[in-house]
Amino acid sequence: MEQIILELKNIHKSFDKNQIHKGVNLTLHPGESLGLLGGSGSGKSALLRSIIGLERVDQGEILFKGQRIDNLSENALTPYRIKISYSFQSGALFDSINVFENIAYPLFEHTKFSYLQIQDKVADMLKLIDLEGKQELMPSDLSGGMQKRVGMARSMILNPEIILYDEPTAGLDPANTLNVISLMQKLKKKGLASIFVTHDIPAAVSLCDRIVVLNQGIIAFNGNPEEFQNSENPIVQKFLTSFKE
Ligand SMILES: Nc1ncnc2c1ncn2[C@@H]1O[C@H](COP(=O)(O)OP(=O)(O)OP(=O)(O)O)[C@@H](O)[C@H]1O
Ligand SMILES: [Mg+2]
Numbered sequence: 305m306e307q308i309i310l311e312l313k314n315i316h317k318s319f320d321k322n323q324i325h326k327g328v329n330l331t332l333h334p335g336e337s338l339g340l341l342g343g344s345g346s347g348k349s350a351l352l353r354s355i356i357g358l359e360r361v362d363q364g365e366i367l368f369k370g371q372r373i374d375n376l377s378e379n380a381l382t383p384y385r386i387k388i389s390y391s392f393q394s395g396a397l398f399d400s401i402n403v404f405e406n407i408a409y410p411l412f413e414h415t416k417f418s419y420l421q422i423q424d425k426v427a428d429m430l431k432l433i434d435l436e437g438k439q440e441l442m443p444s445d446l447s448g449g450m451q452k453r454v455g456m457a458r459s460m461i462l463n464p465e466i467i468l469y470d471e472p473t474a475g476l477d478p479a480n481t482l483n484v485i486s487l488m489q490k491l492k493k494k495g496l497a498s499i500f501v502t503h504d505i506p507a508a509v510s511l512c513d514r515i516v517v518l519n520q521g522i523i524a525f526n527g528n529p530e531e532f533q534n535s536e537n538p539i540v541q542k543f544l545t546s547f548k549e
Contacts, residue, residue, distance in 0.1 A: 309334045309369060309497050310355070310388070310466055316363035317347070317354060324350055325361070326521030332466065332499065337492050339508030339529075340501045341543060342518035348501045351518065352468045355499075356390050357381045386414060389464035391456050391472060397443040403430075404439035407457045414462060429457045433487055449480025453487055466497045473504055485511060505543065509533065517543065 310332040317325040324347035332338055342348050353359040355366060357376065366374040373384050397406050404426055411422045430436050433453040443451055452472055459467060469488065473481040485507055492498065492511070502508050508515055508529075515532040517525040517539055524539045525532065532540060 307334050308332070308367075309336075311367040311370075312351075312355070312364065313367070314364040315351070315354065315361050315366070317350060317359065317361050319350075323521060325354075325364075328364070328518070328521070328523055330516065330523060330526075332497050334465075334497055335492075335495045336497050336514065337488075337512045338497075338499045339512035339515040340499050340518060341503075341505070341508060341515060344503075346518045347521065348518055349470055352390060352470055352499065352501060355468060356385050356388055358390075382414075386410075386462045387464055388466045388468065389459040389462070390468045390470070391459045392470060397451055397455055397458075399443050401442075402439065403435065403441050403443070403446070403454055406443065406454055407439075407461055409458060410462050425461065429461055432460075432490060433457050434483065447480060449476050449483050452476065452480070452484050456484070456487060456491075460491065464496070466499070467491065469498060469500045469502075471501055471503065473502065473507060481507070 308331050312328055312330040315325045315328040328351065340348055340351070350359055354361050357373065361374055365372055368384055368388065373381065376384070398409070407426045407429055408422050411417055411425060417425070426439060430439060433456065435450060435453065443454070446454065456472065472488065473484050476484060488498070488500070488511055500508060500512060509532065512529060514526065514528055516523050519539045525535060525537050527535065533544070535541070
């Protein structure tokens with residue numbers, strides 16, 4: 305049987321009278337990179353937040369390896385928030401602490417590793433994000449792209465099985481965008497599954513195994529990048545032409 309690491313079944317979510325999700329169905333397989341596209345306000349970030357329980361869905365089920373997680377208490381959700389890591393749209397570094405402390409924060413919070421072990425883990429992570437030796441710098445000393453990578457390192461430090469990227473390259477210049485994408489590629493090679501929310505179609509096509517489009521509250525397209533680029537689905541066409549313009 306085909307393995308599924310994360311499954312969204314018939315998700316409905318409204319904010320007051322604003323119905324955002326009207327029956328979203330989605331599956332993510334181990335190691336798979338899934339690109340999630342959709343217009344601004346279509347509910348991409350809200351969907352990621354629902355997956356880790358920062359929003360509660362009105363109807364439907366969210367399953368991690370076959371186990372329901374949408375109805376868990378905040379406390380019961382904690383281990384799943386380690387397995388499913390959310391890399392925030394804003395990067396969300398703590399401004400008053402340095403790079404080392406930012407990356408190490410979840411280790412101090414959730415593990416019993418010694419200080420030396422934590423130093424080793426952070427050093428490995430700094431190597432992975434190409435910021436070796438920068439542990440003493442403050443977030444304000446870093447470029448936007450470096451800040452994003454430090455944020456991603458913090459999301460990765462507890463070895464999640466899934467990472468949810470909310471527009472990781474938004475607002476970055478081309479060089480920094482490439483750096484972030486190359487880090488995402490490295491993490492993919494390590495076997496991490498991911499959902500990549502982006503407006504950057506070429507990045508999604510180059511990185512992802514599958515692309516889905518969220519439109520009017522449902523998944524309007526689901527296929528591999530080649531099927532996406534050749535699709536005659538008018539919603540996909542609208543996306544592709546708006547990007548070419
Ligand atoms: N906590 C909230 N309370 C009320 N409305 C919300 C909340 N979160 C999201 N919304 C509304 O839900 C809709 C979807 O928002 P969401 O942030 O998920 O869109 P998005 O697809 O991520 O857009 P973008 O591409 O601009 O980031 C918007 O109309 C937004 O105003
Ligand atoms: Mg968003």
